[in-house]
Amino acid sequence: MAPSCRVFVSAHGNVFMREIAEHLVEALVACGRDASVVTDELPDVPAPGGDPLSQLVLAPHEFFVLHHAPEADRLRAAAHSVCVNTEQQGTPFFDLAMRYARLGPVVLDINTHSLAAIRDLGCTALHLPLGYVASMDRWHADTTRERTVDLAFLAGRTPRRETFVAGAAGQLWEWRTDLRFFSWHRPATAGRAAFSSGDDKYERLASSRILLNVHRDDEPYFEWARVVEAVANGCVVATETSVGIDPFRPGEHLLMTSLDDLAEQAVALAFDEPRRARMATAAYGLLVGELHQRDLVVRTLDAARASLATMGRSRHAGTGTTPDRGGRLRSLARSVVSPAAPAPAASPTADRQMLEKVASELKQRFLGQMRTVRAIERSLATLRHGDPDHVDRETTPAVDAPGSPDPVVSVVIPLFNQGHYLREAMASVVGAMHPSLPVEVIVVDDHSTDDSLAVTRELMAEQPWVPITLLARAANGGLPVARNTGFARARGRYVFALDADNLLYPNGLRALAAHLDDAPDDVVAAYGLLERFDETGSLGLTSHLPWDPDLLVHGAYIDAMAMFRRDAWRELGGYSVAEGIYGWEDYDLWLTVAERGRRASLVTGVVGRYREQAGSMRKISDIDMASNFVVLRERHPRLPWPS
Structure with missing residues (x-):
């Protein structure tokens, strides 16, 4: 009967490592061997004359590191097993894998690219190709x-x-x-x-x-x-x-x-x-x-067995060509028993502490001045209109045209001194419209001091067939107030936030709306991949990772450019106007979604473009981030914040 083989893989590691282990076992069984996947124990010390290839450890950088046993036991187990490396050279994962793999009689690697690096460590290394099962x-x-x-x-x-x-x-x-x-x-x-x-x-x-x-x-x-x-x-x-x-x-x-x-x-x-x-x-x-895995694994194990036999003959002949695995194990064991004293942690320099203090003070002065200006504008709006939140409304003929369908999506564009971007943003919205998806556009001018109002009116005059509503605030309230103003007056069952300096791809609105149409009720919003760009071109992505509250508490990774169910947005309370989270209002709303047991869902396609600007509000708000996180943790205490 063919010898048995156990393939060890961590139960706490990446699932694709478990899948590779299962594929190897499937292949071994197909060629008549008794094989199994093991996740909860260390390899044994084999009996004299036992098959050294009966214990394969897949992804040693995960299996040994994540195992609960003492390090000395893990090193001993590594010396009596054959590790299958899955990591490419030059990465910390490869270095970690080699700490354990080099103790065994031979190292297998799923890629030929790293074999030379393994051999440079004095190890016998063979290629274990991955194939079909x-x-x-x-x-x-x-x-x-x-x-x-x-x-x-x-x-x-x-x-x-x-x-x-x-x-x-x-x-x-x-x-x-x-x-x-x-x-x-x-x-x-x-x-x-x-x-x-x-x-x-x-x-x-x-x-x-x-x-x-x-x-x-x-x-x-x-x-x-x-x-x-x-x-x-x-x-x-x-x-x-x-x-x-x-x-x-x-x-x-x-x-x-x-x-x-x-x-x-x-x-x-x-x-x-x-x-x-x-x-x-x-x-x-x-x-x-x-490339059937059955044939590949047999071929590799036969080659490894022949290599081990050659090493045994060399050892018996005293040629001294075999690796000194015992010496390696003793050296590593000593490092476990008597670890080197850790280097003292580097503390921030006095210069950096001073810069952080100055930056924080400047941010607070900026916010203080902004509050003063807004208070004055609100007082003037009260004198002129009797309401500090007075809004003037203008529309294109298409908004109230007889027989026109009710909008399914309301695109809300908050606007403050960004008239030079608005034409491009509006063109991207018009390009994303489709007869199957009625859309309205709501531009909320937050009391701009540049030509933003004039540009908006020009666009409305040029495109009377586009349902555009202009809401002109008599006093500046800030981005969350502008967004709330537009969302509150939206008629569509879905509302989409588009800052005036950002852009939509033509597929964006349809992809997000279709996703929400098919999503369960606990999904309150849909978002898609956003291309980050500036005047030099593409920079990377944002909003490209799936919804994950455990990741969300580590930082904002979903932008405000997302589509909400309008009723759900109202239930969530909209964007907060709390001063302690200036510039982080969209992040705060995502945290609210998570804390209430609701979720957003990722559309796995590119839907828009996010413009990076050196002087943006987010750049200012990111100064003194620690203080912002303190406020957010107080506002959302039930989330799984890291300790």
């Missing part, structure tokens, strides 16, 4: 299967990946996309909205035509796990230039090009379905025929 296949070469997503992206967030998607937004918005990022702030576990895994992931890939693959950094590391799963489901991979892709051939089995050309080439492939289908079929045939 039946459990990941939802396509089964069924060329008639409908694919509802044109371009997909599934990866952890890094600045490089975010910059790529942002730069490609102008090409991606008009396609059916499923662009999913996950945060590294904790392991990606199964069943969380923030991460697609298991059956859900395979179904998504089987419903997608093309998967965009971008490296986490400049290393041309081929993401084999992601590629194999895509190919197994008939989804063609469009990757930036990579190494170690054999036996896949660019142009025949996948698309490979430079990062600068990747989006354009992927879109060209999306236009050419016959070519895409041929590539999908060819890649699937190669994967099933030449």
Whole structure:
């Protein structure tokens, strides 16, 4: 009978590591071995003459680090197991994995790219290719299967990946996309909205035509796990230039090009379905025929066993060519027993403390002056109109046109001294209108002192067929007051906040409204990916991570540019005007959503553009962030704030 094998993987790590472990076990069982996944115990010390390859530890950087056993026990277990590295060289995860992997008799790696780095540590390293298993296949070469997503992206967030998607937004918005990022702030576990895994992931890939693959950094590391799963489901991979892709051939089995050309080439492939289908079929045939995990794991374990036999003969002959694993273990064990004294934590310099103090004082003076000006304006509005919150209303003929449909969406644009941006913002709203989705525009001028009112009236005169309402406040109230003013007068069942310096993509309103139409009642808002930009071009993304209250308490990652159910917005109380959260009112509203057990939902496509400006209100509000967080924690005590 073939020897048994246990594949160890952390129960508390990333779910995709568990999936790889399960695929290896599935392959081992398919070739007649008794195999199982183990998550709750350390590898044993094998009996004399036992198979050294009977204990495989997948992702040692997770398994050993997250295990509750004392470090000395973990090191001892590592010395009696074979680690399977999943991390690319040059990352802290790779270094952590090698702390344990180098103690074993041999190291396996799922990518050829890191083998040289492992061998440089004095270890015997072999490649364990990832391949096909039946459990990941939802396509089964069924060329008639409908694919509802044109371009997909599934990866952890890094600045490089975010910059790529942002730069490609102008090409991606008009396609059916499923662009999913996950945060590294904790392991990606199964069943969380923030991460697609298991059956859900395979179904998504089987419903997608093309998967965009971008490296986490400049290393041309081929993401084999992601590629194999895509190919197994008939989804063609469009990757930036990579190494170690054999036996896949660019142009025949996948698309490979430079990062600068990747989006354009992927879109060209999306236009050419016959070519895409041929590539999908060819890649699937190669994967099933030449890269079946059953054959790959047997081949690798046989090679490892032969290598260990050679090492044993060398040890017996006294050639001294085998790695000194005992010496490594003793050295690491000593470091556990007698750890080096930690270096004293660096404290902020006196100069930085002084700068922070001055910045905080300047912010308070600015806010004080602003309160004084607003108080004066409110007094003048009371004298002139009898109401400090007086609003004048003007409309285009389309607002009250006979027979015109009631709006489904109300786009609210708060405006204060940004008339020079308004024309572009309004054009983006008009470009996002569609006969199937009646839209009204509400511009709230917050007592601007520039030509904002004049620009608004010009646009209304130029576009009388567009339902535009101008609400001119007699006194400045600030951004939350302006938004509340517009939302309160909205007629649509959905309300969308668009700052005057931001822009919509033509698909934005329809994508968000359709998402809310299909969402359950506890979803009070929908938001989509936003391309951050300035005068130099694309900078990255915001609002691109799924709803996650545990992540939300660490900082604002969802912008105000979102679509709310109007009735839900009213129940939530709108945007707060509390002084202690100046500039963070949209973040405060998202915290209110979370605290009340409601949620927002991410549309996995690019819907708009967020303009970065050096002198924006948010830049000022971010000064002395610690004080803002103190206020927010007091306002929302039931949220899971970090200690």
